[in-house]
Amino acid sequence: MPKRTTRRKEIKTPPKQGGEVAELLPYTVVLMTPDYLANQYGEDVETCHVFGENRIKAIMNARMKAQEKLDALEHDPDDFAALFVCHGHQANIAP
Numbered sequence: 449m450p451k452r453t454t455r456r457k458e459i460k461t462p463p464k465q466g467g468e469v470a471e472l473l474p475y476t477v478v479l480m481t482p483d484y485l486a487n488q489y490g491e492d493v494e495t496c497h498v499f500g501e502n503r504i505k506a507i508m509n510a511r512m513k514a515q516e517k518l519d520a521l522e523h524d525p526d527d528f529a530a531l532f533v534c535h536g537h538q539a540n541i542a543p
Contacts, residue, residue, distance in 0.1 A: 471501065473502075474499055475499070475500055476497055477495075477509075477530060478493055478496075479493060479495075479529065479531065480492070480531050481528065482527040493531065494513075496514060506533060511526070
């Protein structure tokens with residue numbers, strides 16, 4: 449049986465110190481909206497499609513994106529709890 453390979457979209461960023469180039473990978477991150485911003489706490493989530501060098505940076509980027517979307521820039525981004533993180537830009541197809 450042939451070996452499966454996964455294709456990852458490679459996006460290059462400007463060189464870091466030392467001249468190396470970081471590869472940005474696509475991630476899907478689902479965040480829980482903080483109670484003080486949610487209409488229905490525990491049910492309000494933000495699904496963000498972001499790019500990052502790794503899952504930690506992808507979560508950071510998703511939190512910033514959610515803050516901007518909800519116009520909550522004055523709040524702590526760590527208040528958005530990461531519920532789910534995966535490689536690739538995924539969509540929820542539940543009815």
